[in-house]
Amino acid sequence: MTAGSGGLTVEKYQTLGNCYLLLDPARNGMAGDELPALAVVRRLCDPHLGIGSDGLLVGPERRADGRFGLRILNSDGSRAEFSGNGSRIFARYLFDAGYAERRAGITVVAEDGGEVRLDAALMGASAEDPIATEMAAPLRIGPEAVGARPGHVAPNGDLFTVPALAEAGRGLFGRDDWTRSLLLSIGNPHCVTLVETMAALPSYDALRAAAPELARVADAPAPGEAPGTFARGTFARGCNLQWAFAESRTRLHLRIVERGEGPTLASGSSASAAAIAARHCGLVDRDLTVAMPGGDLPVRLAEDADGRLSIRLTAPVARIATCRLHGRAGQDAMVGI
Structure with missing residues (x-):
């Protein structure tokens, strides 16, 4: 994984106490389908050695159908197939970063290559307003x-x-x-x-x-x-x-x-x-x-x-911080917020 010369930058969000870090590949000079190394994910999510998080969201990856691809990693570095809260946090980032206006289509790429598609909408004009996500669940x-x-x-x-x-x-x-x-x-x-x-x-x-x-x-x-x-x-x-x-x-x-x-x-x-x-x-x-x-x-x-x-899930999402990591991410990274 390569990052910009200024260090690796991630955003931290939470919804109902469930917090995620978000790594935007374009913002960090990475390929859209690139994933950070397991050691990097663990260091980022560690509450003592990194920033602290329940997981890492990597995206957006722009898709031909206009949807935004999202990959989800657990805090131990393993792949998560889907996350309802993580998807809603990702939608909030799409709105905050100007990728989408009030509504966005999201494709969550599962570990086995499958996809979960959902639609997200901002339910108001302020940062405190809820985000609603609706997905057609592949129920088994x-x-x-x-x-x-x-x-x-x-x-x-x-x-x-x-x-x-x-x-x-x-x-x-x-x-x-x-x-x-x-x-x-x-x-x-x-x-x-x-x-x-x-x-x-x-x-x-x-x-x-x-x-x-x-x-x-x-x-x-x-x-x-x-x-x-x-x-x-x-x-x-x-x-x-x-x-x-x-x-x-x-x-x-x-x-x-x-x-x-x-x-x-x-x-x-x-x-x-x-x-x-x-x-x-x-x-x-x-x-x-x-x-x-x-x-x-x-x-x-x-x-x-x-x-x-x-x-359909509806709840507020709060942006906590923009964080820049210095040093070799995942090894001796120091966190500056």
Whole structure:
């Protein structure tokens, strides 16, 4: 990766406490389809050695159809197939940087080469106004949709029990009710565990304390890795984990552990997956609010005449800083803001 002579420049944004850095290739003298090295991503996202972030957005890459390509990296350097909040932050940058006016079409390029297409709109004239994104979700349900390994999940009615997750619930949280999960993909994989009481939801702080152990369920296995407790390997590519409680037909409480990230205050794709799962089980309406530790996210689920699912998310996005890194990015970079 090459950067301009003035050092690598990135933008930092947040929505509902979910923060991303954005690296614009054109602004940094990079090719549009170029990605930074894994070590660079890890250094940038590290809260002590870098700037600190839940991930890195790389774009825009202009496409022939007028859409803007976006690539998403987790803070550990692994590829993320999709991010609802990351996509909305990217849309905010398109508006802020003058690439688009009030509306933009975005193509999110998945790790496997697939694409998630969405439309974004600025819902007002000021920087504090919400951004709305709407995508046609490539919804798939079942163990194959999330790359669950044979024998690592068990049918439980019309849902599934994930033994490694159930074991983590008992061993880490003293819960024996993490046994009813819907496995689904909306461009990235999700395991949504539905619980019947608010008390069954783990707190954000408790998830952070248990993050290393839960990563062994959520993250993809490393080559030659020893199994250990709550062994990796349930999901071949890793899987985002959610715990959801439906307070009412219009309000769903959610906790999140993302693969490659750990516990997060909010996630647009996790909120979408949880809303779909709760709707699938008849617990919520199509218009609902998903309450996360970082804040509330309005979600609207709809189907067209052909039965294709669309998801609309609306929330403010705030620009935090423009950051320039000096030195060899990813090795001895010093951060100046």
